[in-house]
Amino acid sequence: MKKALTIAGSDSSGGAGIQADLKAFAANGVFGMSVITAVTAQNTQGVFAVQDIDPAVIAKQIEAVFEDIEVDAVKIGMVSRIETIETIAAGLKKYRARNVVVDPVMVSKSGYHLLNPAAESKLTALLLPLATVVTPNIPEAEVITGMKITSLQDMEEAAKMIHCFGPQNVLLKGGHRTDDATDILFDGNTFRYFSSPRIATTNTHGTGCTLSAAIAANLARGYAVYDAVALAKEYITTAIAHALAIGKGVGPTHHFY
Numbered sequence: 001m002k003k004a005l006t007i008a009g010s011d012s013s014g015g016a017g018i019q020a021d022l023k024a025f026a027a028n029g030v031f032g033m034s035v036i037t038a039v040t041a042q043n044t045q046g047v048f049a050v051q052d053i054d055p056a057v058i059a060k061q062i063e064a065v066f067e068d069i070e071v072d073a074v075k076i077g078m079v080s081r082i083e084t085i086e087t088i089a090a091g092l093k094k095y096r097a098r099n100v101v102v103d104p105v106m107v108s109k110s111g112y113h114l115l116n117p118a119a120e121s122k123l124t125a126l127l128l129p130l131a132t133v134v135t136p137n138i139p140e141a142e143v144i145t146g147m148k149i150t151s152l153q154d155m156e157e158a159a160k161m162i163h164c165f166g167p168q169n170v171l172l173k174g175g176h177r178t179d180d181a182t183d184i185l186f187d188g189n190t191f192r193y194f195s196s197p198r199i200a201t202t203n204t205h206g207t208g209c210t211l212s213a214a215i216a217a218n219l220a221r222g223y224a225v226y227d228a229v230a231l232a233k234e235y236i237t238t239a240i241a242h243a244l245a246i247g248k249g250v251g252p253t254h255h256f257y
Ligand code: PLP
Pocket: 008, 009, 010, 011, 016, 017, 018, 040, 042, 077, 078, 105, 107, 108, 109, 110, 114, 204, 205, 206, 207, 208, 209, 250
């Protein structure tokens, strides 16, 4: 069985973060492992507290996994702060991690800063060059590029700019645009488009986490980047269609529908 590692934050309500990643790994046929960067107290209504894990303990988790087990793909989610980013970048380089999917998590849907704004440029400088695929949504792409993104043309331009930071592929997710939910995949040469129908649900907690984890699972299983993204898109679309009305707020996507 192929093995995928998520390096991300814990979501006590199980809809996003590490918990979503491990469910998405299982649902997509790979063995899941986790390095926890932060523990959040959250539910479907918001994030109420965050405890960042000591960078030395993050480094030890990375070492414990890579020294013992072959890692076929890595997904990176919530990275909180500069020291966490530096620790992860050093670990990925040391172990020559491959099939790395970076989800540049910045602000939760409920408005909580999961990445310290002071660390945004560090994420761009240290983690994007290590990425096989980086998966920004539009607000994240706006932070990375400094651009305002409204049209598909803007998305293409932003994808080109983000590609210059060093990732092999940029998947710019269009879900935040109101008129069109097209995602764009750019490999430095060609733009490919993914369109899926917009699903009428408010239960979308953890969609970004789930998509990036599914891409990592598919890369671990040996799919080429385009196919890994296309399959992950199908998966997240169905997971959103079956989203669960759990809790009083924004419910999670359903991993095993
Ligand atoms: N909590 C953690 C630990 C996350 O990593 C993420 C997203 O990446 C979220 C929350 C965001 O959840 P939401 O989909 O509600 O914005």
